[in-house]
Amino acid sequence: MHDVTYLRPTDLKDAVRLYRSTPECRPLAGGTDLMVMLHAGTFRPAPRAVLDVWSIPELKGVRRTQGMLEIGAAESYTGMIRSRDAHEHAPALVAAARTIGAAQIQNRGTLGGNLANASPAGDTLPVLLAYDAVVVTDRRAIPIDQFFTGYRRTALQPDELIVAVRIPLGRHVAFRKVGTRAAQAISKVVMAVSRSPARVAIGSVAEVPLRAARAEAALARNDAAGAVGAVADDIRPINDVRSTAAYRRAVTQNVLRELLHAPPRP
Amino acid sequence: MTVRFTLNGVPVSIESSGSRRLLDVLREDLGKTGTKEGCGEGECGACSVLIDGEVVDSCLVAVGQVEGRNVLTVEGLAAPNGELSRLQQAFIEHGAAQCGICTPGMLLAAHVLLQRATQPTGDQVREALAGNLCRCTGYTKIIEAVLSCTT
Numbered sequence: 264m265h266d267v268t269y270l271r272p273t274d275l276k277d278a279v280r281l282y283r284s285t286p287e288c289r290p291l292a293g294g295t296d297l298m299v300m301l302h303a304g305t306f307r308p309a310p311r312a313v314l315d316v317w318s319i320p321e322l323k324g325v326r327r328t329q330g331m332l333e334i335g336a337a338e339s340y341t342g343m344i345r346s347r348d349a350h351e352h353a354p355a356l357v358a359a360a361r362t363i364g365a366a367q368i369q370n371r372g373t374l375g376g377n378l379a380n381a382s383p384a385g386d387t388l389p390v391l392l393a394y395d396a397v398v399v400t401d402r403r404a405i406p407i408d409q410f411f412t413g414y415r416r417t418a419l420q421p422d423e424l425i426v427a428v429r430i431p432l433g434r435h436v437a438f439r440k441v442g443t444r445a446a447q448a449i450s451k452v453v454m455a456v457s458r459s460p461a462r463v464a465i466g467s468v469a470e471v472p473l474r475a476a477r478a479e480a481a482l483a484r485n486d487a488a489g490a491v492g493a494v495a496d497d498i499r500p501i502n503d504v505r506s507t508a509a510y511r512r513a514v515t516q517n518v519l520r521e522l523l524h525a526p527p528r529p
Numbered sequence: 530m531t532v533r534f535t536l537n538g539v540p541v542s543i544e545s546s547g548s549r550r551l552l553d554v555l556r557e558d559l560g561k562t563g564t565k566e567g568c569g570e571g572e573c574g575a576c577s578v579l580i581d582g583e584v585v586d587s588c589l590v591a592v593g594q595v596e597g598r599n600v601l602t603v604e605g606l607a608a609p610n611g612e613l614s615r616l617q618q619a620f621i622e623h624g625a626a627q628c629g630i631c632t633p634g635m636l637l638a639a640h641v642l643l644q645r646a647t648q649p650t651g652d653q654v655r656e657a658l659a660g661n662l663c664r665c666t667g668y669t670k671i672i673e674a675v676l677s678c679t680t
Contacts (some may be wrong), residue, residue, distance in 0.1 A: 266546070267546070267548040268546075268548070269530065269546060269547025269548040269591060269593040271547065271593055271596070291591060293589070294591060294594075295571055295588060295589050298550065298571075298589045298590070298591065299569070299570045299571060299588075299589065301548070302550060302569060302588070303569075303570075313548055313591065315547075315591065315593060315594055318594070341583070364571070364660060365574070365656075365659035365660025365661075366583075366584050366638065366641070366657065366659070366660050367571065367574055367577060367584055367585050367586045367589075367638075367660040368571060368586075368660065369582060370583045370585050371585055371586075371589060371590075373586040386615055395591065406564065446656075446659035446660075447659060447662075493610075510590065
């Protein structure tokens with residue numbers, strides 16, 4: 264990876280110009296995914312340059328703007344955990360941030376990175392889906408439910424830079440992550456749920472973080488038990504190193520039952 | 530490129546590709562081998578250093594990203610005359626090091642906690658050290674050592 268060119272833009276304008284004019288370039292924020300893959304040579308295709316967006320002022324901070332909570336794409340999870348606005352307006356996002364790695368990762372991980380990496384196990388991604396977040400880029404605003412297009416694939420153009428994430432105010436979202444243990448675990452099932460509007464968003468149960476359409480339809484009818492039953496047909500879990508499909512299906516139903524306070528299984 | 534930063538209170542300037550890992554530059558270019566490589570994937574915390582007072586895994590940091598910043602490695606915890614910090618001394622007295630590979634990272638993560646909380650609880654110590662794995666599983670003595678430094 265020593266031959267990967269390192270580019271450090273000074274501000275957003277400079278970053279956008281460099282990103283558009285540099286072929287085979289990837290943005291680098293806190294490096295919690297990209298640095299691992301660069302060092303191991305597992306990032307395909309291998310980038311020839313990285314664009315360091317970590318210190319760009321416009322990509323930092325948590326603020327209220329235009330009736331939304333706006334989080335800079337390169338703000339750290341620690342920054343969200345410490346933000347009064349985030350606690351007040353997006354407590355489920357703060358809850359998710361607290362479950363991501365430990366201090367070392369929370370100090371470096373970012374929403375821009377979680378989105379661009381687009382892992383089905385990304386812990387903030389179901390939360391953003393349940394909040395109906397909007398991904399703001401250098402050229403447009405992408406509704407989160409149109410962002411994930413396939414396994415680790417996104418709606419971003421090759422030279423499109425994530426600038427911020429906006430979350431509508433006044434939503435109530437519940438969050439739960441199930442991993443092997445409380446700290447430093449990658450999710451086996453990660454879920455965020457809103458009653459109104461009805462949103463059931465789940466990670467680690469399909470090739471993308473997904474909205475559970477059948478469960479949401481039941482929830483919209485105020486049929487919590489129906490949602491718990493239907494969610495099993497919404498997900499597409501697989502057996503992998505972390506868990507089995509059968510376990511994920513059972514836990515998905517149990518977690519949804521818990522988050523909806525639905526009656527226990529008869 | 531030239532990267533300038535402050536390492537353990539001393540200004541340093543190095544010539545390096547900006548995309549190299551801070552971990553490698555510390556160990557190979559600057560001789561600071563107190564920072565250990567464990568997993569190289571941001572899981573184990575053996576390579577923990579502080580950047581501007583925040584604990585990070587130096588295997589995940591591109592060296593270009595520390596331009597103008599303050600980096601503290603385990604070598605910077607003792608006084609310039611070599612006198613160990615209270616925390617380092619406590620690790621010795623409590624037998625908190627076995628093989629020693631996690632010790633520098635444990636010390637730095639615990640150092641951050643003790644800077645912020647003078648009376649941390651056992652749970653707070655465990656949370657602060659959650660990103661530092663001890664392959665000898667010597668956690669009990671490590672936690673006791675940190676708790677002995679509360680005022």
